[in-house]
Amino acid sequence: MMQTELPVKGEERFKIPGKYLLFLLTLLCAGLMILTFRSSFLSGVFRTVGSFLVTPFQNGLNQVAVWISDQADRLDDIERLQEENRLLQEQVQSLTTDITNLQQDRYELEQLRTLYALDAQYEQYNKTGARIIAKDAGNWFHSFIINKGSQDGIMVDMNVISGAGLVGRVVECGTNWSRVQAVISDNTSISGMVLSTADNLIVDGDLELYEQGLIRFSKLVDNAGKVKMGEKIVTSNVSDKYLPGILIGYITEISDDANNLTKSGTLTPVVDFEHLETVLVILERKQSGGDE
Amino acid sequence: MLMKRMIKVVSRRVLFTLLLIVICFALQTSVLRLSFFGNVSPNLMLVLTVSLALMRGEIPGLLTGFFCGLCVDVFYGDMIGFYAMILMYIGFLCARFHKMFFPENMMMPLSMIFVTDLIYGLVCFVFLFALRARWNLPHYLFRVMLPEALYTLMVSVLLYPLVLRLNGWLEDLEQKGARKFV
Numbered sequence: 001m002m003q004t005e006l007p008v009k010g011e012e013r014f015k016i017p018g019k020y021l022l023f024l025l026t027l028l029c030a031g032l033m034i035l036t037f038r039s040s041f042l043s044g045v046f047r048t049v050g051s052f053l054v055t056p057f058q059n060g061l062n063q064v065a066v067w068i069s070d071q072a073d074r075l076d077d078i079e080r081l082q083e084e085n086r087l088l089q090e091q092v093q094s095l096t097t098d099i100t101n102l103q104q105d106r107y108e109l110e111q112l113r114t115l116y117a118l119d120a121q122y123e124q125y126n127k128t129g130a131r132i133i134a135k136d137a138g139n140w141f142h143s144f145i146i147n148k149g150s151q152d153g154i155m156v157d158m159n160v161i162s163g164a165g166l167v168g169r170v171v172e173c174g175t176n177w178s179r180v181q182a183v184i185s186d187n188t189s190i191s192g193m194v195l196s197t198a199d200n201l202i203v204d205g206d207l208e209l210y211e212q213g214l215i216r217f218s219k220l221v222d223n224a225g226k227v228k229m230g231e232k233i234v235t236s237n238v239s240d241k242y243l244p245g246i247l248i249g250y251i252t253e254i255s256d257d258a259n260n261l262t263k264s265g266t267l268t269p270v271v272d273f274e275h276l277e278t279v280l281v282i283l284e285r286k287q288s289g290g291d292e
Numbered sequence: 293m294l295m296k297r298m299i300k301v302v303s304r305r306v307l308f309t310l311l312l313i314v315i316c317f318a319l320q321t322s323v324l325r326l327s328f329f330g331n332v333s334p335n336l337m338l339v340l341t342v343s344l345a346l347m348r349g350e351i352p353g354l355l356t357g358f359f360c361g362l363c364v365d366v367f368y369g370d371m372i373g374f375y376a377m378i379l380m381y382i383g384f385l386c387a388r389f390h391k392m393f394f395p396e397n398m399m400m401p402l403s404m405i406f407v408t409d410l411i412y413g414l415v416c417f418v419f420l421f422a423l424r425a426r427w428n429l430p431h432y433l434f435r436v437m438l439p440e441a442l443y444t445l446m447v448s449v450l451l452y453p454l455v456l457r458l459n460g461w462l463e464d465l466e467q468k469g470a471r472k473f474v
Contacts, residue, residue, distance in 0.1 A: 018349075018350035018351050018354060018384065018387070021351060021354065021355075022354055022380070022381075022384050025354065025358055025376075025380055026377060026380070028373070029358075029373035029374075029376050029377040029380070030373065030377075031373075032371075032372045032373035032376075033371045033372065033373040033374060033377075035372075036371045036372045036373070037370075037371045046362075046365075046366045046372060047366055047367070050363070050366040050367060053314055054314055054317060054318055054363070054367070057314060057315065057317075057318035058318045058321060058322050060318075061318050061319060061322045062322045065322065133322065134318075134321040134322050135321060135322075135333065136321070136333075136368055137317070137320055137321050137333065137337075137363075137364045137367065137368045138333075138364065138368060138416070139331075139332040139333065139436045139439075139440050140416060140420060140421070140436065141368075143368065145321075145367070179367070179368075186421075186426075187370070207421075207426075207432070207436075208426070208428055208431050208432075211435060274331065
């Protein structure tokens with residue numbers, strides 16, 4: 001008797017109606033959302049656990065994808081390379097003469113740079129290279145995962161650049177990975193300034209405008225009306241997350257706001273976010289003098 | 293004895309589902325983002341949730357949705373629990389059609405995947421964009437939601453039969469175990 005009864009009991013006990021489970025998990029989700037909306041204490045724990053499960057898979061799959069595309073490219077390459085080789089031989093001739101001229105120019109340029117103390121500031125920062133191993137899971141915001149983390153000396157809020165200019169900043173950091181939020185992401189805003197006039201403005205990422213390769217800026221105070229199209233916009237001195245003087249992009253459009261005090265418009269970022277593969281992380285954080 | 297066997301069956305299913313989630317998540321975030329599709333990635337998490345909800349019913353469906361969403365939350369969300377909640381409800385609602393489900397019928401699961409992906413996009417738009425006063429629905433519809441839903445549909449034409457076959461194989465295994473037990 002006992003033996004026939006027990007399993008039945010066990011089976012009944014096992015069946016929780018789906019509605020109750022749904023209700024419980026909804027409460028759990030709501031609780032987690034409230035807890036993690038402002039503080040990152042709990043999400044840090046989750047992320048560390050998750051990264052050990054998923055990062056190796058992502059790394060491996062990425063390598064497979066790169067390998068496949070390499071093989072496909074190789075066949076095309078042979079034909080193309082032969083043609084290219086011929087053209088390049090011709091170019092070498094003309095370039096050799098160019099180089100001699102350029103070397104002279106460069107010597108002159110270097111002298112002028114030291115003279116004007118225009119040596120770009122971010123050439124002096126300590127940097128480390130990193131490879132992008134995964135993109136955002138959704139399609140609404142632009143962030144990506146790089147293959148270096150706290151064990152390589154990366155910390156949250158470090159700035160990320162690529163050869164041409166500002167890419168974004170590190171917003172999360174695991175032991176062997178970190179998440180970078182791009183400047184074009186819809187939920188970022190940066191304090192920037194116009195290089196030539198040092199007027200401050202706010203640069204906002206915008207998903208809608210990014211389709212046209214643009215990002216929005218606003219709150220530019222320019223009473224003298226000196227700021228024109230094509231001016232360089234760099235990160236400002238007063239930004240609390242970004243190091244000063246990193247190039248963001250060029251103004252493509254500018255117009256007066258309705259209040260007649262400020263101006264807004266769009267700018268073209270210098271970094272090509274579609275084809276980004278490797279980035280540089282600046283291993284220095286801005287000292288904002290706040291409570292940090 | 294029966295209890296013990298049930299635990300074995302359930303834990304095998306759980307392990308199988310977890311492995312599937314991790315692999316799909318890694319695929320979704322790395323290789324499947326293609327530029328000719330407007331640089332969107334397919335929503336494999338949603339495909340998994342809908343197909344498992346249809347095949348296995350209410351509780352497995354909503355749990356799969358919950359853990360799929362948790363994966364996305366943990367890596368990319370600003371707050372944990374948002375995507376988990378959406379996918380959980382999708383799993384729960386799709387399980388309502390569990391009784392109408394036949395393995396031979398491919399049209400119903402595929403059309404459900406397409407429709408739920410649009411709903412998923414709409415919910416994301418309302419809570420993540422409209423609440424921040426970004427109203428341009430047609431733009432987001434044509435540039436994000438529709439490409440994502442179409443691409444997801446294309447991928448699920450391949451992924452869904454695979455999940456179906458794996459699930460069938462798992463059920464066969466369980467039945468064999470049951471016969472041995474009897």
